Amino acid sequence: MAPGKSAAVSHVGKIRANNQDSGYAGEYLFVVADGMGGHAGGDVASAIAVKRITETDRQFASGSDAEFALHTALTAANAQLAETVFDHSELTGMGTTVSGLILVGGQVVIAHIGDSRIYLLRDGELTQVTADHTFVQRLVDSGRITEEEAAVHPRRSVLMRVLGDVDATPEIDTSIMATQPGDRWLLCSDGLSSYVSHDKILHALTSVADAQNAAERLVKDALDQGAPDNVTVVLVDIDESGTSAHVPPLTVGSAASPLVFDGDVAKKPLRLPALLLHPLKVSKPDDSHFEPESDGYLDELILEDRRRARRRRITWLVGLILVVLGILGGIFTAYQYTQSRYFVGVDQGNVAIYRGVQEGIGPISLSTVYRTTSIEVDSLTAYSQQRVEATINADDLSDAERIVDTLSNVSPE
Structure with a gap:
């Protein structure tokens, strides 16, 4: 230095x-x-x-x-x-x-x-x-x-x-x-x-x-x-x-x-706003x-700041609630969609129609047994057994019923 x-x-x-x-x-x-x-x-x-x-x-x-x-x-x-x-x-x-x-x-x-x-x-x-x-x-x-x-x-x-x-x-x-x-x-x-x-x-x-x-x-x-x-x-x-x-x-x-005591001196034109050039602090x-x-004014400002902080907390809380509701709404919509899907699988050794999708979220299953048929999986051909055990996707409930009917024709009930 x-x-x-x-x-x-x-x-x-x-x-x-x-x-x-x-x-x-x-x-x-x-x-x-x-x-x-x-x-x-x-x-x-x-x-x-x-x-x-x-x-x-x-x-x-x-x-x-x-x-x-x-x-x-x-x-x-x-x-x-x-x-x-x-x-x-x-x-x-x-x-x-x-x-x-x-x-x-x-x-x-x-x-x-x-x-x-x-x-x-x-x-x-x-x-x-x-x-x-x-x-x-x-x-x-x-x-x-x-x-x-x-x-x-x-x-x-x-x-x-x-x-x-x-x-x-x-x-x-x-x-x-x-x-x-x-x-x-x-x-x-x-x-x-x-x-x-x-x-x-x-x-x-x-x-x-x-x-x-x-x-x-x-x-x-x-x-x-x-x-x-x-x-x-x-x-x-x-x-x-x-x-x-x-x-x-x-x-x-x-x-x-030199000192100038004139409140009416014309202002210089404003320069190019910093907004165009500098992103950090851009406003005048x-x-x-x-x-x-004084204690009175300071107390007033402190109360105003508390109100502002309270409004900020309420705004954050409302925003958080809206986000949570949006997430829950998305989850509910997605779950409703899964419950409109069907597939054919195995339940306790018999062919069954499942409502939902095969995938799950961690330990949470997204499917339930809609109907268990009297068709035993062991009575099916080896190829059909493999297909049922791997699950067979259906477009809707009618399609699932059709798949079950097809399986019943290759094996006695």
């Missing part, structure tokens, strides 16, 4: 009309923000947040000092977003996720809110460091649904925490972790984590040494899956000195462009939106 390297890459994706992500790779600070609020404000929200947070890109004496400064920067960005909405009502409802880290000696200081993510690659093992502040993550954490179910859950776009004009004092996760030479830190928007599997992310990070090339590879992996959402990747490699400075600092995404993603992290 090449030492002392970092990178930042952002792509609008193949469906979105504009890039609502912002990313920053600096001397000590690294940030990813994913805006929400649709075309009117998502890009503005992430850009404002990143521009404000980059003011903390400086050297700190300790991890605790950096943690306080980073938390304060996110809180200040939240206030600035609220002020912007007050001045520009067309941006009402805008918000942004933020995942950022500051390098302080042998430590990494992390601040996080929303569903962008920070990963750590160490000794070939990739670990998700941050927790998604989403409704479905609450369900996963409580054991109500699995990770696989969360990926397709209809409420997967509901964010429980964001920066924006919705909460004056948002709850921001902060932590201080030790880092060491050889560590590779990945910050990304959900445009990567929602469409590229954990194993593919791990493969890209371990197989590509150069940070810039690795970041571009991850974005390409997202594009190969259709990339319906914006994709932003910031990669940080820790060298022997414990740093990964990007000089000069690099800003990508919406924060790299639902816009992420914030819901207050």
Whole structure:
């Protein structure tokens, strides 16, 4: 792994009309923000947040000092977003996720809110460091649904925490972790984590040494899956000195462009739908939106999810019942058919007419004796005995009776 390297890459994706992500790779600070609020404000929200947070890109004496400064920067960005909405009502409802880290000696200081993510690659093992502040993550954490179910859950776009004009004092996760030479830190928007599997992310990070090339590879992996959402990747490699400075600092995404406060800007034409090219994730993603992290709303969503799970179980049960009934109906129809067939065979030494077919299903016989005649098999010619013992198929009951009459003519009853 090449030492002392970092990178930042952002792509609008193949469906979105504009890039609502912002990313920053600096001397000590690294940030990813994913805006929400649709075309009117998502890009503005992430850009404002990143521009404000980059003011903390400086050297700190300790991890605790950096943690306080980073938390304060996110809180200040939240206030600035609220002020912007007050001045520009067309941006009402805008918000942004933020995942950022500051390098302080042998430590990494992390601040996080929303569903962008920070990963750590160490000794070939990739670990998700941050927790998604989403409704479905609450369900996963409580054991109500699995990770696989969360990926397709209809409420997967509901964010429980964001920066924006919705909460004056948002709850921001902060932590201080030790880092060491050889560590590779990945910050990304959900445009990567929602469409590229954990194993593919791990493969890209371990197989590509150069940070810039690795970041571009991850974005390409997202594009190969259709990339319906914006994709932003910031990669940080820790060298022997414990740093990964990007000089000069690099800003990508919406924060790299001048802010535009115009809710009526014409949208760009939609690109060729990924449906034609990529089978995994083909539909345009639902816009992420914030819901207050209140017990009442969360309880309502949980009740809704329980109802959805109950409907799903009922649907599966009804489907299972229909399948079973179909199988039973097929078995009954097949059995009825077998009972319309006849053959001539042996019953207790005498010629008999059987109803059904000679074959059986395991120990289950599909034939019964319809009538036993008085014709003894031993009284038949050797050829007729062989035929009767091997059974003689009949087209119907009349044909079976005719076969018996024929046998009676070659031997006395």
